Amino acid sequence: MDYPSEKNSFLVDHAADIGESYRRLLLKELIPDVQSDEQFARQLFHAPFALVSHDTASDPVFNYANLKALVLFELSWEDFTRLPSRLSAEPVNQAERERLLAEVTAKGYIDHYEGVRISSTGKRFLIRNAVVWNLADKNRGYKGQAAWFDQWTFL
Numbered sequence: 001m002d003y004p005s006e007k008n009s010f011l012v013d014h015a016a017d018i019g020e021s022y023r024r025l026l027l028k029e030l031i032p033d034v035q036s037d038e039q040f041a042r043q044l045f046h047a048p049f050a051l052v053s054h055d056t057a058s059d060p061v062f063n064y065a066n067l068k069a070l071v072l073f074e075l076s077w078e079d080f081t082r083l084p085s086r087l088s089a090e091p092v093n094q095a096e097r098e099r100l101l102a103e104v105t106a107k108g109y110i111d112h113y114e115g116v117r118i119s120s121t122g123k124r125f126l127i128r129n130a131v132v133w134n135l136a137d138k139n140r141g142y143k144g145q146a147a148w149f150d151q152w153t154f155l
Contacts, residue, residue, distance in 0.1 A: 001063055003077040004045045014064055015041035018053060018146050021135045025109045030148065049150035050127075053135060054085040056144050061085065063144065072152065074119040088117050090124070100132065104145055109133035113147075116155065124155040 004010040016037045022030045031047065034040040044051060050069040054060035065073070065080045073080060073088065089097045093116050104110055113130040130149035137143050 001081065004041070004064075004066075009038050010041035010045045011064065012037050012041040014053070015044050017135055017137050017143060018044065018051070018064070020138075021143075021146065022131075022133055022148075024136075025133050026111070026131065049148060050152070051146065051148050052085075052088075053146040054144050056142060059084050059086065060144060062088075064146075072119065072125065073117070074121050074123065079120070090116065090118050101145065104132045104134060113149075117152075125152045126155055127152045 001011055001014065002008050019030050019040050022028075031040055031043050034043060045066045047066055047068060049066075050072055051064070051066045052062055052069045053064040055063045062080050062083050062085050065075075065077070070077065070080060075083065086094055086097065096115060100110065100113060100115070109131060110133075111129070111131045113132055114126065114128050115130070116124055116126050118124050127149045128151040130147055132145060132147045135143040135146050
C-alpha cells in the first residue's frame with residue numbers, strides 16, 4: 001500500500017475495514033462521530049493513538065501504521081510496511097506475542113493487552129490496555145489483524 005495521503009484518500013478502503021471490524025467485534029466506534037469513510041480514514045491516520053495492522057502471511061508483515069505508530073516505532077512508512085510484525089517485539093517477548101495473536105484469531109479480539117515493544121533504534125516501550133482484533137473485508141473475509149493503543153511508557 002502507498003503512504004496514506006489526500007491522493008489515495010488516506011487508504012480509505014483499508015481504514016474502513018479497520019473501523020468496521022472493530023465496530024462489529026467490540027460493539028463501539030473506534031473514532032466516534034465521523035461523517036464519512038474518507039473522514040474516518042483521515043482522522044485514523046492523524047489520531048493521537050497508535051494503530052497498526054498486519055497481513056495474513058504465515059509470517060505477517062505490517063501493512064498499515066498511523067502517524068503516531070510510525071513515530072513510536074521510529075520507522076518510515078516504507079520500512080514499517082516491510083517489517084514482519086513479530087519484529088516489533090524483542091525475541092524474549094515473541095512467544096507471548098504469538099500466544100496473544102492465537103487468542104485473537106480464536107476469539108476475534110482481546111482488550112487490556114500489555115506488552116513490551118521495541119522501536120527501530122532499540123527504544124523499548126510498554127504498551128498497556130491495547131486492543132487487538134481480527135480484520136475482515138466487506139465480504140467478511142479474513143484480512144489480518146489490527147492493534148490499537150493509547151497508553152505507553154518508555155522503559
